[in-house]
Amino acid sequence: MQLRDTLGLDEKRAIIQSARDRLHFSSGEDLVVEGDRPMRCVLVTSGFACRYRLLPSGERQIMAIHLPGDFVDLHSFLLKEMDHSVGALTECTAVGFPHESLLQVTERFPHLTRMLWLMTLIDAAGHREWLIGLGLLSAPQRTARLFCEIYKRLEIVGLARDHEFRFPVTQVAMGDALGISAVHVNRVVQELRQQDLITWERGTVRILDWSRLVATGQFSDRYLHLVREPR
Template sequence: MADDIPEPDRQLKPFFDRIRLRDVLGPDEQVAIREAGRDRLQFAPGEDLVREGDRPMNSILLTRGITCRYRLVSGGARQLMAIHLPGDFVDLHSFLLKEMDHSVGALTACDAITFPHDNLVRVTERFPHLTRMFWLLTLIDGATHREWLVGLGVLSATQRAAHLFCEIYRRLEVIGLARDYRFSFPVTQTALADAVGTSSVHVNRVIQELRQRELITWEGGIITIRDWPALARLADFDDRYLHLSRERR
């Protein structure tokens, strides 16, 4: 039963689910991950987990909530470059790149676990397979960035929003946080506008269009996809870039 799962395992379950979807995760590897984690942190909506210019000594694993990777330009405009869900390392790349070239902010209330880089060094030296799994996660981040870049270049704002909803649903579905084409997405329309690269006024029109076409409903922070084939077709969505199949790696 779920109530019998120890709290550390419950917190790490989304991360383990992400890995197991794509490869086998051994018992010793799971123990190594548990032991590498240190502090449990909480963040309020709007709070930064890590800021541009920081030189983190830890990488942060999100266990509850939604965060975003973003940049601010000199005029104050914000562009979201990624959305992180439970089971995602929000800044694993800082393990090697050292200095943050963007910020990560909480879109909702969030829980997270820190993984000191010294601990990650020991894990990767002891478990080459886990090293490849961490590498895989950063490669999937890169694939997702490419998909977003294509969307910003050639899709309309309505298509980009539809694509984002398809992506979030698939990513939540594989960690057991979405089913029957319904999922929790309690973010503001301002954040959505920053993600799809448009204004808050325009993104409101986009949501109204998707509702009028009977593709989605969005009420009380819950999105229901009413016609998945039509929404995916509108968005030109293909989840291949998420690499959701199990392979020997």
């Protein structure tokens, strides 16, 4: 939240005191499951998670990748029943915020209410961007755009620098996010590597030419709303 607006001391204290459970999830484990009626919202503190839907056929579509600092299910605070699942792509740690505590926070601090609302609006902006990618861009363009997004989001929370970041997810997960097969992911990554745009080895991505990668993916970070201003 503090990346996008200044929080007062009382607001920071209220958020910290609202945190209850310290949670740990293994890779492949669900943080929350479609159909659940959670009594808490979960904030990722380390690792990578994903928002996804599983079809009756067993096919999975990943709709967002969550990083440290992301609330993965703020929607459950008001929607009550989950209409999708959130799973761990890697080992994850997280903090649980009981809905009862968040209710008290939102009733006492209107500014924090707006900031939590902002988090869901930015989630929605990300979904719109992914929809554009799946509908209009080629597989190499979508892949380039995803690498750009993950880098920018990790950079703002201090987990990426000098165009290099840890991204230890499987090609199967990448395929489920990009709407292509794992085999196709491998071919696309090789293509980006041959163009001297990226390397991806042992879970580390290195962007070799940021400007060209941005151009390839037609990427703009406007939808991330990174400007810090009064909300």
